Amino acid sequence: MELNKNCMYCMEDENRDNLMIEICQLDVSTVFLFKEQTYTGRCNVVYKDHVKELYQLEEQELAAFMNDVKKVAAAIDKTYQPNKINYGAYGDTMHHMHMHIVPKYEGKENWGSTFEMNPSKTYLSDEEYKTMIEKIKKNIV
Template identity: 60%
Template sequence: MSFDEKCFYCSKNKDLDSLMIKICDLNVSTVYLFKEQTYNGRCNVVYKEHKSEITDLTEDEAAAFINDVRKAAKAIHKALNPDKINYGAFADTMKHLHIHIVPKYKGGPSWGKTFDMNPAKTFLSEEEYEKLIVNIKNNL
């Protein structure tokens, strides 16, 4: 299994913990909830092995990863009923394969535009994070 000790997704260090909360493991990925919740329900689906590009995966691995992304997005749709979900795969500096799942709501932040990567506006209480995580998990 590929691992990079400098990568916070691989090492699961305090930098990762400062940004996200683990929701669960899926087939080939891990789903995290962003602590910053300007976009209610924003998650990240992170490939378990250290791979930089989706092209680094075999056909079967890529299909399994996209299926995990689909499963997480479907759970967010059921749990939170967003008007649309945006997907982002940015990794210029964080070279570990992951896809952002960003629920968008009509009249809400960045509706009709690209979502802000780091808005740093909305944080929840521990109880609110737990409730959101349980709601998403119950729909997986």
Template identity: 55%
Template sequence: MRSNPNECLYCTNNETLHNLMIEIATLSVSRVFLFKEQTYRGRCLVAYKDHVNDLFELSDDERNAFMADVTRVTRAMDKVFHPEKINYGAYSDKLSHLHFHLAPKYVDGPDYGGTFQMNPGKVYLTDEEYAKMIEDIKAAL
């Protein structure tokens, strides 16, 4: 399903987006967000800067730049949060805008050894805790 940029969560930068996540930074070809729901401590999302529906639509250079941004974010997440593993999710059945979910997984944490939940709705932080997390991620970027 190809979505309309005028109805796209990331392109319209609307209230729904800001209720779900907090923008951290703009990288070379993407935007980085921290999920407000923090069941997976440090969970972020990287969205391509332009409205493209799928990874294969990018040129090799664009794809490499996007994956370099994704890698840059996961390196920062690893440095700040020290997860056992980072899970990558590229789900866009209903929202066709190229983006990757980055969910840190911890040995004794939720869903370790399985698939992360899209939005468990269990763990939310204080404004101060979000600010500190964002500050630490930005410093590691």
């Protein structure tokens, strides 16, 4: 794997750790819980290598990554029963393949609209993060 020294995912740096907490490793990705939890259960699935675009992945790699995304979305659904899960693969400024898994709840924040990247409204205690991570990890199959 080629590391990009400007990438918080490649460098596993403080910027990444200020935003999210590692949940587990899957086949070709790492799963993180966002610290900002306006959307209860929001996670990020980060591809193992520094790849910018989905089309740059070989067919098997793409299938494996999407399977990791599927596992995380299913775990979020089982754990928190959102009304819908939104998926976001942006990366305008962070050129490392990752997928936001954002549970949405009818009548709550941004229902019927695009989720906010970082609304900075809901942060939890260390114990609450730990409990969430344990629940999500238990449901990742």
